[in-house]
Amino acid sequence: MRQVYMDYSATTPVKEEVLQEMIPYFTEKFGNASSIYSTGRQAKHEMDAARKRITDRLHCAPEELYFTSGGSEADNWAIKGIAKARRSKGNHIITSKIEHHAVLHVCETLEKEGFDVTYLDVDAKGFVDPKAVEAAITDQTILITVMYINNEIGTIEPIVEIGEIARKHQIVFHTDAVQALGNLPIDLSQLPVDLMSFSAHKVYGPKGVGALYVRKGIRLPNLIEGGAQERRRRAGTENVAGIVGFAKAVDLAYDHFDEHVERLIAMRERLIEGLLDSIPDTRVSGDRKQRHPGNVHVCFKYIEGESILLSLDMMGIAGSSGSACTSGSLDPSHVLMAIGLGHDIAHGSLRLTIGDFTTEDDIDYVLEQLPPIIDRLRRMSPLYEQAKGAE
Numbered sequence: 001m002r003q004v005y006m007d008y009s010a011t012t013p014v015k016e017e018v019l020q021e022m023i024p025y026f027t028e029k030f031g032n033a034s035s036i037y038s039t040g041r042q043a044k045h046e047m048d049a050a051r052k053r054i055t056d057r058l059h060c061a062p063e064e065l066y067f068t069s070g071g072s073e074a075d076n077w078a079i080k081g082i083a084k085a086r087r088s089k090g091n092h093i094i095t096s097k098i099e100h101h102a103v104l105h106v107c108e109t110l111e112k113e114g115f116d117v118t119y120l121d122v123d124a125k126g127f128v129d130p131k132a133v134e135a136a137i138t139d140q141t142i143l144i145t146v147m148y149i150n151n152e153i154g155t156i157e158p159i160v161e162i163g164e165i166a167r168k169h170q171i172v173f174h175t176d177a178v179q180a181l182g183n184l185p186i187d188l189s190q191l192p193v194d195l196m197s198f199s200a201h202k203v204y205g206p207k208g209v210g211a212l213y214v215r216k217g218i219r220l221p222n223l224i225e226g227g228a229q230e231r232r233r234r235a236g237t238e239n240v241a242g243i244v245g246f247a248k249a250v251d252l253a254y255d256h257f258d259e260h261v262e263r264l265i266a267m268r269e270r271l272i273e274g275l276l277d278s279i280p281d282t283r284v285s286g287d288r289k290q291r292h293p294g295n296v297h298v299c300f301k302y303i304e305g306e307s308i309l310l311s312l313d314m315m316g317i318a319g320s321s322g323s324a325c326t327s328g329s330l331d332p333s334h335v336l337m338a339i340g341l342g343h344d345i346a347h348g349s350l351r352l353t354i355g356d357f358t359t360e361d362d363i364d365y366v367l368e369q370l371p372p373i374i375d376r377l378r379r380m381s382p383l384y385e386q387a388k389g390a391e
Contacts, residue, residue, distance in 0.1 A: 001316040004362045008355035015204040021248045025241035033238045043240045050247035057254045060188040066212050071178040071199035072102035074212035078174045078195040079106045081220035082143045090140035096120045096128045097338040125287040126155035134165045143172050149179035152335040153286035154295025163192030182253035205249030209242035264293035274367040300348040302383040311373040319352045
């Protein structure tokens with residue numbers, strides 16, 4: 001059966017160039033970067049070189065980037081760290097209702113510890129209003145955390161405007177940029193951001209490695225106590241192979257950035273238009289222009305997202321859904337509810353994200369297979385029968 005992978009926002013395959021650069025660090029260059037003999041010094045040198053490769057692309061200093069196990073760890077460290085470090089100055093945090101659970105669940109935990117969290121509404125396209133951010137600020141506000149690109153509907157948030165507001169009020173600003181790395185230009189010398197989270201496996205790098213950018217002057221408590229790794233901030237033997245692979249993946253992403261974005265946008269728009277033309281009662285989620293280049297998020301009325309995913313999987317197509325069915329909850333996606341969708345349409349959501357290995361033939365295959373799947377599921381749906389009977 002033909003296999004078409006369209007879930008690049010969930011994870012990406014490791015590119016061959018990345019894998020080849022990593023392999024020596026599992027075998028002949030396996031040294032512990034904290035060891036003082038030559039094998040360890042070589043590992044330390046290569047890790048430092050990888051850090052600089054990444055920071056050169058992000059336009060920040062090497063000492064401002066700390067390696068983590070991924071984006072969730074980076075989010076946790078940023079939010080919990082600022083909450084702890086600035087507790088004496090206030091206990092108020094501002095975030096949005098559409099954040100990744102690595103942010104929302106941390107905020108919920110902090111609420112149980114006495115912190116006050118404001119969860120901002122978003123508009124119908126998923127945008128956070130910078131004016132609403134400023135209006136929510138109190139004399140107790142110590143942190144604003146708003147994601148760069150929403151992982152479900154692909155909306156690109158007004159990070160510059162929000163960051164400028166945070167700077168004006170001398171409030172720390174964190175953004176989860178896991179979906180932005182490799183899909184947006186990131187210049188940390190210009191962006192008004194104090195903390196930024198990244199993950200390698202979203203940019204064709206390995207799983208199990210990410211990073212947190214911490215602007216010089218921002219104080220965070222140590223994440224893990226123990227050894228002297230990561231300048232004594234995060235103890236534990238470093239994942240040198242993963243870090244080297246991360247650097248190679250970032251290099252590849254920005255070496256071919258314009259070509260990558262242009263290609264993805266063209267395929268994205270072709271897929272969206274094809275779905276709208278061939279499937280009635282279909283709604284595109286998020287903004288059509290301020291959008292992740294490879295994100296296609298649509299909702300189909302009268303059917304369940306889980307049924308769509310299972311049917312696509314039978315045809316060799318891998319996608320994901322904002323429907324609660326994929327997480328075992330009875331509620332639909334918190335993002336879709338936040339943008340004002342009713343349960344009837346939010347449950348029928350489908351996210352197809354395309355990437356560097358997606359082909360035009362893959363787009364054709366999805367446009368060939370998906371319409372009859374939706375038609376078949378609707379004919380089985382009592383909601384669809386009721387709607388058509390009422391017309």
